[in-house]
Amino acid sequence: QQQVKQSPQSLIVQKGGISIINCAYENTAFDYFPWYQQFPGKGPALLIAIRPDVSEKKEGRFTISFNKSAKQFSLHIMDSQPGDSATYFCAASRGSTLGRLYFGRGTQLTVWP
Amino acid sequence: DAGVIQSPRHEVTEMGQEVTLRCKPISGHNSLFWYRQTMMRGLELLIYFNNNVPIDDSGMPEDRFSAKMPNASFSTLKIQPSEPRDSAVYFCASRMTMKEFFGPGTRLTVL
Numbered sequence: 546q547q548q549v550k551q552s553p554q555s556l557i558v559q560k561g562g563i564s565i566i567n568c569a570y571e572n573t574a575f576d577y578f579p580w581y582q583q584f585p586g587k588g589p590a591l592l593i594a595i596r597p598d599v600s601e602k603k604e605g606r607f608t609i610s611f612n613k614s615a616k617q618f619s620l621h622i623m624d625s626q627p628g629d630s631a632t633y634f635c636a637a638s639r640g641s642t643l644g645r646l647y648f649g650r651g652t653q654l655t656v657w658p
Numbered sequence: 659d660a661g662v663i664q665s666p667r668h669e670v671t672e673m674g675q676e677v678t679l680r681c682k683p684i685s686g687h688n689s690l691f692w693y694r695q696t697m698m699r700g701l702e703l704l705i706y707f708n709n710n711v712p713i714d715d716s717g718m719p720e721d722r723f724s725a726k727m728p729n730a731s732f733s734t735l736k737i738q739p740s741e742p743r744d745s746a747v748y749f750c751a752s753r754m755t756m757k758e759f760f761g762p763g764t765r766l767t768v769l
Contacts, residue, residue, distance in 0.1 A: 577756055579756075579758075581760075586762075587762060588662075588749050588760030588761050588762050588763050589701070589749075589760050590759075590760065591758065591759070594756070634701060638756070645691070645703055645706055645713075645714060646703075646758060648700065648703075651700055651701070
């Protein structure tokens, strides 16, 4: 059973456009929601993360929007660049430093120049 | 810091052979995770350790898979005997707070 559901599976965006990736979860005990970015041949790397006490977190061109009542969160990439082309994973955990992450299936983003 | 170190980076072996993947976590990190990544199944957690103790191995697919963490700076994932369906990229990750850092992965091909 997939604890975190991610969509779309793939996304093609033109340079300068906005990329939006969505995730949904069921377990209300989750309280830590990171996004990871993975380039071909590399391991995933933490991009940005949010706790449910805020509805939005922004770091540069990357923004997480969080809707606690809907149990959904999304990643927005503003002014998308070809260098953003990668696979993006959302994840969730209970927030304990001893717990595990539950990952979504990933979204392959391609940004055309 | 060198980050999480994995070896070998690539491994090609024949069905039935034993395969050992190695991981050196980031110094000071007290949690270590082994993942497997395939196109079909995505990123799967196989097992994780806290303070060198295995906490959850429910993701280990079969008894052919085993993992050890004899000390805070080293872990192994062993597959014996290996099968073609074990072909995947295996990642090790370590963590101290909530930030999980992944290694570069080992690409395993079982012929």
